[in-house]
Amino acid sequence: MKAFSLSLKNLIRKPGRTAMLSLLTAFLALSVFGGSVIVLSLRAGLQSLEARLGADIILVPSEAQSRISFQNMLLQGTSGAFYMDASVMDKAMDVPGVEKAAPQTFLASLKADCCSVKIQVIGIDPSRDFTVQPWIARSLTGALGDMDVVVGCKVEAGIGEIIRIYEQRCKVVARLEPTGTGLDTAVYCNMDTMNTLLAAAEAKGVSHKISSGDDSVVSAVYIKVRDGYDIDTVNTALTGKLRKVTAVRTRSMITGVSDSLAGISRTVTIMIVVIWALAFMILFLAYILIVRERSREFAVLRLIGASRNMLGRMALIESAICGLIGGFTGIGLASIGVFAFSALIESSLGLPYLIPDISTILLLAAGTMMLSIVVSALASAFAAWRLSRVNPGTALREGC
Amino acid sequence: MLLRADNISKTFFRNTDNSNYFFAVTPLNLEIPPETVTVLMGRSGSGKTTLLNMLSGILQPSEGKVWMDNTDLYSLTDMELSRLRNERLGVIPQARSAVDSLTVRENILLPAKLYGKPVPAKEAGYWMKEFEIDHLANAMPKELSGGELRRMAIVRAILQNPDVLLADEPTGDLDDENTDKVLSALYALAHQENKAVFMVTHENDALKYADRILRMEKGQIFPFEK
Numbered sequence: 042m043k044a045f046s047l048s049l050k051n052l053i054r055k056p057g058r059t060a061m062l063s064l065l066t067a068f069l070a071l072s073v074f075g076g077s078v079i080v081l082s083l084r085a086g087l088q089s090l091e092a093r094l095g096a097d098i099i100l101v102p103s104e105a106q107s108r109i110s111f112q113n114m115l116l117q118g119t120s121g122a123f124y125m126d127a128s129v130m131d132k133a134m135d136v137p138g139v140e141k142a143a144p145q146t147f148l149a150s151l152k153a154d155c156c157s158v159k160i161q162v163i164g165i166d167p168s169r170d171f172t173v174q175p176w177i178a179r180s181l182t183g184a185l186g187d188m189d190v191v192v193g194c195k196v197e198a199g200i201g202e203i204i205r206i207y208e209q210r211c212k213v214v215a216r217l218e219p220t221g222t223g224l225d226t227a228v229y230c231n232m233d234t235m236n237t238l239l240a241a242a243e244a245k246g247v248s249h250k251i252s253s254g255d256d257s258v259v260s261a262v263y264i265k266v267r268d269g270y271d272i273d274t275v276n277t278a279l280t281g282k283l284r285k286v287t288a289v290r291t292r293s294m295i296t297g298v299s300d301s302l303a304g305i306s307r308t309v310t311i312m313i314v315v316i317w318a319l320a321f322m323i324l325f326l327a328y329i330l331i332v333r334e335r336s337r338e339f340a341v342l343r344l345i346g347a348s349r350n351m352l353g354r355m356a357l358i359e360s361a362i363c364g365l366i367g368g369f370t371g372i373g374l375a376s377i378g379v380f381a382f383s384a385l386i387e388s389s390l391g392l393p394y395l396i397p398d399i400s401t402i403l404l405l406a407a408g409t410m411m412l413s414i415v416v417s418a419l420a421s422a423f424a425a426w427r428l429s430r431v432n433p434g435t436a437l438r439e440g441c
Numbered sequence: 442m443l444l445r446a447d448n449i450s451k452t453f454f455r456n457t458d459n460s461n462y463f464f465a466v467t468p469l470n471l472e473i474p475p476e477t478v479t480v481l482m483g484r485s486g487s488g489k490t491t492l493l494n495m496l497s498g499i500l501q502p503s504e505g506k507v508w509m510d511n512t513d514l515y516s517l518t519d520m521e522l523s524r525l526r527n528e529r530l531g532v533i534p535q536a537r538s539a540v541d542s543l544t545v546r547e548n549i550l551l552p553a554k555l556y557g558k559p560v561p562a563k564e565a566g567y568w569m570k571e572f573e574i575d576h577l578a579n580a581m582p583k584e585l586s587g588g589e590l591r592r593m594a595i596v597r598a599i600l601q602n603p604d605v606l607l608a609d610e611p612t613g614d615l616d617d618e619n620t621d622k623v624l625s626a627l628y629a630l631a632h633q634e635n636k637a638v639f640m641v642t643h644e645n646d647a648l649k650y651a652d653r654i655l656r657m658e659k660g661q662i663f664p665f666e667k
Contacts, residue, residue: 043557047543054542054581341538344499345552345601346527348520434494437536 044351048358058331059363065324066367066417067374072316074409075375076309079386081401082379083302086221086393090298093220094291095172096143096263097272098279100129103287111261112294113223121161122149122247124258129286133262136278138270143169144259146235148242150206160196161227162206164235172263173229181215185231191215193225204228207241221387221395264288301392321420328360328424339428340436349429356425357418364417368410443637444473444496444605449505450660451491465491467660468505473605478631478638480647482665483657489641490535490609492657496639497532497607498522509605527552531603535610535641538594539582545569545593546578552601561600568596572622587614595623599630605637606630612644624650 052059101111102125111121124146133142146164165173167185177191185191190204190211198204198213205211211230219225230238239258242248266275272290279288339352347355379386380396387394396402448468455463466488473479473496483489494500496507498514507514509529514522526532539548549569550560569575572592577585585593591614598606606627612620628650630636640647648654654665 043555050547051542337537338540338542341540342551342555343523344497344526344532344534344538345597346523346525346555348523350520351523351555433499433534434490437534437538 044355045358048355048362051355052359052362059366062324062327062360062363062417063366063370065320065327066364066413067371068367069317069320069416070368070371070409070413071375071378072313072320072371073412074372074405075379076313077405077409078375078379078396078402080306080309081397081405082221082383082386082394083305083390083392085395085397087295087298087302089220089395090222090393091291091295093172093176093222093224094263094295095175095265096291097266098264098276099289099291099294100133100262100264100279100283100286101125101260101289103285111289112297121260122147123260125260125286127257127259129283130259130262132283133264133279136275136282138267138275138278139264140267141169141171141263141265143171143263144232145170145173145261145263146232146239146258147260148206148235148238148247151245151247160206161223162190162235162238163227163229164232164238165229166232170263171265176217177215177229180217183214185214185229187231187233188212188237189214189230189234191217191229193217193227194219195225196228206238207245207247209238209241219395220393222393298392305390305392317416321416324417324420325423328421329427332424332427335428336431336436339431340433343431343433344437352431353425353429356421356428360417360421360425361414364414365410367417368413371413372406372409443475443510444639445508446471446492446496446502447506447508449492449495449502449507451488451495451500452503464660466495466502469660469662471496471655471662473637473639475604475635475637476631477652478628478640478650479653479655480651480665481639481641481655481657481662482643487657488660489657492662493532493607493609493639493641496605497530498526499532524556527556527601529604531598531601531606533594533598533606533608533611535613537582537587537590539585539590541582544579544581545574545585548582548593549597549600552597561602565596565600568599571626572596572619588616588619591615592619592623595626599626603636605639608638608640608642610642610644611640612642612647617646620644620646 099111102123104123113121127144130142130144133139144166148162148164150160150162163173167174177185181191188209188211190213192198192213194217200213200216202213203210204213211234217225264275264279266272276288276290342352383394383396446469448470449466450464450468451466453463453465454461481489481492491500495502498507501515509525512525514525517525540551543551546565549565550562553560566575569578572595574589574592574596577589582590582593591611595611598608608627611627612623615623624647627638627640631638631652655662656665
């Protein structure tokens with residue numbers, strides 16, 4: 042019976058002790074794996090948002106709530122509908138330094154009989170768009186036809202299905218990859234389709250009219266600044282030239298999200314460190330207490346010829362196996378939490394949240410597992426050393 | 442000559458009114474030859490167990506040397522000394538000595554399995570039957586009485602097939618019938634298999650089986666006078 046099989050028997054036949062030690066390690070693994078997945082998901086969400094916005098400046102109506110509505114729509118998927126005169130786009134193109142300007146028009150569907158799902162509809166102009174089209178092109182090979190829609194990954198409609206928006210039948214032609222932002226709950230269509238939907242919404246009493254009474258409206262204009270021009274200067278020029286319009290630097294919006302993310306990352310990291318320090322200490326003390334309980338057993342082994350090396354190895358193998366069981370349990374529990382309740386985490390944090398790909402998750406799980414085993418073995422190292430130096434005569438006589 | 446103690450002594454640190462040291466064993470010489478049952482008697486605290494532990498290779502003497510043939514036990518590395526304990530020295534300790542997570546059979550076969558040696562299954566069956574613990578082969582130590590645990594430790598030491606068998610009160614928890622069985626088994630091992638048996642005991646019955654009787658007093662050994 043070599044050290045490994047003896048260790049295994051000890052663990053199996055002392056289930057209470059094994060469960061207690063494994064559970065402590067499970068807390069370590071749970072905090073590291075769960076916390077890391079949350080932080081990585083937030084980072085991936087931020088990167089995705091940055092890539093998806095794809096513009097340097099976004100023009101929105103300067104109504105008090107427009108900017109907030111726009112940000113909420115992007116981050117949390119809340120419905121937003123605000124409009125401004127479509128001529129804003131041509132005026133923006135006249136500002137020096139503006140290379141491209143792409144309009145988007147928003148319409149929120151209703152949770153009513155006329156609409157099969159409650160969603161945000163975004164109309165784009167395929168001939169001008171430079172922000173959404175590259176993403177759509179990944180899922181859709183042809184052009185976006187009239188009454189065709191591309192849906193975000195969280196919209197419950199499959200390709201080929203018909204969804205009704207204000208009694209208008211729209212065909213789903215593609216689904217977008219997840220972004221971890223509010224854009225996952227949006228539906229994209231071309232401007233002709235959007236105009237049809239706006240008219241249908243008008244008929245249902247959902248007005249998109251602006252004070253000038255002009256029917257040709259847009260909700261936002263995405264601006265790409267020409268190389269060599271300072272974005273802030275162009276931003277100031279746009280603000281000066283366009284009345285009732287706010288020019289938002291996308292970087293400032295990202296910075297806000299990034300600051301929140303940094304705060305959350307810091308909190309999660311501190312939590313992980315505190316949990317680890319506490320659990321390590323408890324684990325260390327638990328192993329020290331076990332020394333007393335197991336002195337007699339190790340004394341017997343020593344008496345019949347086990348070397349110090351063999352006993353130390355046995356104690357370390359046992360703790361490493363507890364680490365393995367604990368790591369596996371902790372990762373399992375954390376996975377249930379972070380994957381099954383990802384929507385809840387996303388909505389409660391109010392930040393872009395994109396779960397990393399499977400290879401990153403597996404790598405993280407393997408790292409956490411390794412860490413659990415190493416930490417468990419480290420916490421028991423002193424106890425293992427003490428046990429390997431048990432004096433058989435004293436331990437057997439006194440049972441200590 | 443098999444096991445020999447050369448001028449060994451053991452001193453422990455202990456705070457008393459007179460001194461900071463307690464001399465458990467004062468310098469003494471002892472030979473434990475093969476084919477002999479040596480019985481050591483003496484009052485509690487006279488140093489018997491300390492002497493046995495030093496002879497077993499688990500307690501380094503403060504001074505002097507313990508020789509196994511021509512090998513100084515305490516000059517060996519821990520690995521070498523452990524291996525020697527496993528192969529040439531069988532110890533029956535005074536206290537309860539079972540690994541609680543193993544069954545009786547696993548405990549008995551543990552010395553062989555520890556170094557991956559062939560398991561003496563047939564001999565194990567014989568000795569377990571001889572000492573009437575064969576029906577407890579799959580029981581856990583906590584289910585056993587003191588006497589059964591004692592017999593288990595004796596079988597384990599015998600199965601190590603050691604050259605020297607050191608027993609500390611081997612009949613302590615046993616009834617008369619089992620005491621007789623154990624003592625005659627140890628006697629047979631010495632005389633039929635050329636083993637050296639060294640036994641620390643208070644049991645007067647042991648004297649019948651002794652080839653040599655020693656008395657220990659205040660850390661010194663003397664010939665026993667009946």
